[in-house]
Amino acid sequence: xxxxxxxxxxxxxxxxxxxxxxxxxxxxxxxxxxxxxxxxxxxxxxxxxxxxxxxxxxxxxxxxxxxxxxxxxxxxxxxxxxxxxxxxxxxxxxxxxxxxxxxxxxxxxxxxxxxxx
Amino acid sequence: xxxxxxxxxxxxxxxxxxxxxxxxxxxxxxxxxxxxxxxxxxxxxxxxxxxxxxxxxxxxxxxxxxxxxxxxxxxxxxxxxxxxxxxxxxxxxxxxxxxxxxxxxxxxxxx
Numbered sequence: 001x002x003x004x005x006x007x008x009x010x011x012x013x014x015x016x017x018x019x020x021x022x023x024x025x026x027x028x029x030x031x032x033x034x035x036x037x038x039x040x041x042x043x044x045x046x047x048x049x050x051x052x053x054x055x056x057x058x059x060x061x062x063x064x065x066x067x068x069x070x071x072x073x074x075x076x077x078x079x080x081x082x083x084x085x086x087x088x089x090x091x092x093x094x095x096x097x098x099x100x101x102x103x104x105x106x107x108x109x110x111x112x113x114x115x116x117x
Numbered sequence: 118x119x120x121x122x123x124x125x126x127x128x129x130x131x132x133x134x135x136x137x138x139x140x141x142x143x144x145x146x147x148x149x150x151x152x153x154x155x156x157x158x159x160x161x162x163x164x165x166x167x168x169x170x171x172x173x174x175x176x177x178x179x180x181x182x183x184x185x186x187x188x189x190x191x192x193x194x195x196x197x198x199x200x201x202x203x204x205x206x207x208x209x210x211x212x213x214x215x216x217x218x219x220x221x222x223x224x225x226x227x228x
Contacts, residue, residue: 045155045163045208046219047217050216059214059216101151101169102153102211102217103151103168103210104153104155104163107163
């Protein structure tokens, strides 16, 4: 069974840092571009970042550029999102996603990040 | 990248059909046949319902169908059932150098 399991979410203060992880199983992880998508409470879905199969190509939404870093470890079948200088507006459920040509075929269950003083 | 435009709400009675639109530009919806639709229940992760404009993943009922004309894509749900009540999001590929783009979401109510 194809599965993505996120972890690492939590409550932290503005300016803090957090690293999210996404453990992949049931498919050849190194064959897929991987993405992070977030959803603020009561709001819609927003693409955050993506990374190529070998980790050499990345992209970020303007709202997180310079603060978030996406990475992957194909030996561990794990995707990461390092989030620094967190703001209240980063509060959201963060989903890990397996993507092919813009289509999210598999979603994780999501992990909640709350930034509040 | 601006979000795709969806109506905030749609509704229909059981057994009826409802169509949700998703309007973009030539740089996204109109430029690629990589439009997808996702269903989301409250507190749950989204689920893929339609991909590449009109393809259904295994397990999705054929009551769900997709189409595209120009810069506007559409999701049609035929024979509405109570379990179809959910939020629906469209999304489009925007090129190999860019992230994708989502619509703002449509809340479908089965009356």
